[in-house]
Amino acid sequence: MFEIKNLSMIYDMESDDKLYALDGINLELPDTGLVGIIGPSGSGKSTLMYCMSSLKKPSEGVIKYKDKDITSIKDREREVLRRKEFGFVFQKHYLVPYMSALDNILVAGTDSTEELVENAKTYMKQLGLKEAEFRKKPAKLSGGQCQRVAIARAMINNPKVLFADEPTASLDHENSFNVMKILKKYSNDRLVIVVTHDRTVLSDVDILIEMWDGKISGVNSGN
Ligand SMILES: Nc1ncnc2c1ncn2[C@@H]1O[C@H](COP(=O)(O)OP(=O)(O)OP(=O)(O)O)[C@@H](O)[C@H]1O
Ligand SMILES: [Mg+2]
Numbered sequence: 001m002f003e004i005k006n007l008s009m010i011y012d013m014e015s016d017d018k019l020y021a022l023d024g025i026n027l028e029l030p031d032t033g034l035v036g037i038i039g040p041s042g043s044g045k046s047t048l049m050y051c052m053s054s055l056k057k058p059s060e061g062v063i064k065y066k067d068k069d070i071t072s073i074k075d076r077e078r079e080v081l082r083r084k085e086f087g088f089v090f091q092k093h094y095l096v097p098y099m100s101a102l103d104n105i106l107v108a109g110t111d112s113t114e115e116l117v118e119n120a121k122t123y124m125k126q127l128g129l130k131e132a133e134f135r136k137k138p139a140k141l142s143g144g145q146c147q148r149v150a151i152a153r154a155m156i157n158n159p160k161v162l163f164a165d166e167p168t169a170s171l172d173h174e175n176s177f178n179v180m181k182i183l184k185k186y187s188n189d190r191l192v193i194v195v196t197h198d199r200t201v202l203s204d205v206d207i208l209i210e211m212w213d214g215k216i217s218g219v220n221s222g223n
Pocket of ligand 2: 045046047091165
């Protein structure tokens with residue numbers, strides 16, 4: 001599904017101390033499965049995910065998604081691609097403060113049908129949120145609860161690729177495992193890419209990518 005060649009991302013291009021956030025990345029990923037990206041803070045994990053999801057334009061290299069180079073397509077085409085094919089869970093949850101948890105999920109939906117509402121509730125329940133929390137606004141929810149609402153929001157449109165940047169960062173051990181179990185199941189018929197620095201949540205990944213200083217230092221096929 002993804003074919004990445006010689007991908008580099010240089011921040012502060014003009015300055016003397018150019019920073020290679022990504023440095024000559026080569027990577028191929030299949031159509032389905034759970035992919036983990038692990039590495040220390042600042043190693044380029046988020047930047048790689050932003051480039052793959054076309055939120056950031058790389059300085060060099062090619063990213064082919066379904067045989068098409070998405071680094072050179074027009075902005076409009078890129079927006080359509082993101083809306084139709086990709087789902088995101090950001091490092092921060094970015095929920096709309098004046099909307100309930102449920103409405104925050106529904107607002108991402110392409111059409112507001114009964115089925116969408118049922119799906120939203122099902123995802124929330126699976127993610128360990130209780131009925132009482134569905135109608136609460138983000139300010140009344142804990143960080144971990146907000147994070148799970150953001151995960152449900154990303155799942156609701158059935159994306160072909162789900163990008164999740166530290167989706168378990170504010171969760172306790174038990175909830176982290178539950179979220180990973182759901183993402184694993186969700187990855188049966190799509191690609192799910194999870195960035196984390198917590199190795200323990202990645203026990204069940206199909207592919208593990210290790211990053212170090214803007215480079216891929218290892219790729220392992222999991223179990
Ligand atoms: N917008 C930006 N402008 C300049 N430098 C940036 C920018 N975003 C990231 N960087 C730098 O690029 C490098 C990689 O950052 P990135 O956010 O991809 O790391 P990360 O692996 O996701 O880290 P973390 O685990 O802390 O989230 C870091 O050195 C960071 O300081
Ligand atoms: Mg990051």
